[in-house]
Amino acid sequence: MSRSAVNKAVGSDRRRGTSVPGPPHHRARRIAGIGLLTVVLIAVIALLTDTFVAMRSEGSFSRSLLASPRVIYDPEVTLGGFPFLRHAAAGEFTGAVITARGVPVTCPPPGGCHAELGATLGELSVPDGFDIGPSDLVHTSSIDAYTRLDSVNLGRFLGIIDLSVNTPAPENRAGAGGPGDGLLRRTTGVLLTGTVPLPPVDTETRFPPSASEYPGSTVKVSVVVDVSVTDGRLHLRATDFYRGPEEHVDADVPDDLRDYVLGKFTATLPRLPMPWDIAPQAAHSEGSDVLLEGTRDRADVRPEDF
Template sequence: MPGMRKILVVVVTVAVLAAAAVLLVDVGAAIRSEHRLARALAESPRVPFDPEVTLAGFPFLTQAANGEYSGATIAARGVELPGCEPARGVCRGELGAALGRFRGAERGNFTGSDVLHTSSISAYTRLDAVTLARYLRITDLTVSTPAPDGRAGGGGPQDGVVSRSEGVVFTGTVALPPSDGLDADDPPSASSFTGPKVRVSVAVDLSVTGGSLEIRATDFYTGPERHVDADIPEDMRAAVLDRFSMVLPRLPMAWGLEAQRAESFGGDVQLVGETGAADLRPDRF
């Protein structure tokens, strides 16, 4: 019996090691293919760095053998966006996409000129608060997503909500009376502005107008989430709200998708577009 137990231990050990080796080979192949797809996407002239790529599905080698993949997620950061005044700094955003099942190069040997035949694509263009501040010319702008009514928290995953299109809270400092922020005497830092100013929190609605992001401040925010209370002269209230409202230039999206909706995403704002089956070239991301 002791000998039988030893044999059993050896057999189990060999089986575990063999399974681990297969897993490592599969993971290694997936990582290699993700890198190749990232390099192919970086051939797009507007992608400054290799994007983050994750290929879905397991085992990967089974998919790669015939070029039938379960899906992919892509995040390209640092993409330059149009419409920022040079004095405010370059505006950059994150372009991302999620592909449904798609056909591509076998063995994960992706190149920029390949054609990926995907069943669906969901794309987003995400702007952080720094970029939004440059567009709005409100240098200390912050963005937050309030939790649902009757619930504490900041609208994060713990609240079951990470985004919304109405009632997003923008907080920032504007001059009194409000100006457009383009005056040469208006310094690049709200903290160094010596004239009359006020820091306020406003509720904004996000939408898409002609494919562009529209930000519309609807009222001053006084809800339970973190915010700034300030007394605004009655004759300046509308003008202060207008400083938090604008239609941005039309922003690029992955593979030229059309923006269909706008929403907050934690402390960011994003445009989202979706479509069905499509043929995509990585170098045209």
């Protein structure tokens, strides 16, 4: 058949409304695209389902931790394991991270002190990975626990107004211990700056909103302290007034008050709560906070005892 005859036949088919099949590779491309879209859609649905189940399981763990008498706000909980559905069905997870903020702790009058309690659990198993109850036994390979005091609450323990904690960087490293510096840690050479009420101390206004509202005499200073653990309690020991390169207050303290002022930064705090009553073994500053830390290998614990 000549080319003109073929063209006439095609034109005749088009006029009659019939379609001419496209090349085979076009149809294969459409099928492959539909298949790929289906796979992506299934993967997205599976991921969303996995995430939803993880949120529900972590929520049940958080509510069970809230059963502890010392926890008053919902803790943040992250359970490890992917895909989560498989780990939850087996009741086994690669780990967990728990953060409980605003935990009340006992401090000198007028009180009102709070701390953050946290724990990182190693591999763990529970009776029901989808619903972790308050009395469920949690078997874990390890627990790294901490209790964190920020500068405000540490100041209330020490009776120092407007206290700030600074973790200076080593000499060969820039920064002052903030998040941008990787949250530097120190056990010695921690820089504390605060306003010390001078005798006689007005106990009724021991913690005013600011030093400017304190009715008595005060002096604002910067000192260097070492932190450690003494008989399971956080211990701070002031070594000297600070006059180094870090931002600080260089105040003139009368000679007869130097020991008194420096002594206000030396103290052994009352025993602080730790997750699952793990004994603290070390202390350090971290950014603008001070932490107690303790570890325990292979433990069986219950959320309600946190």
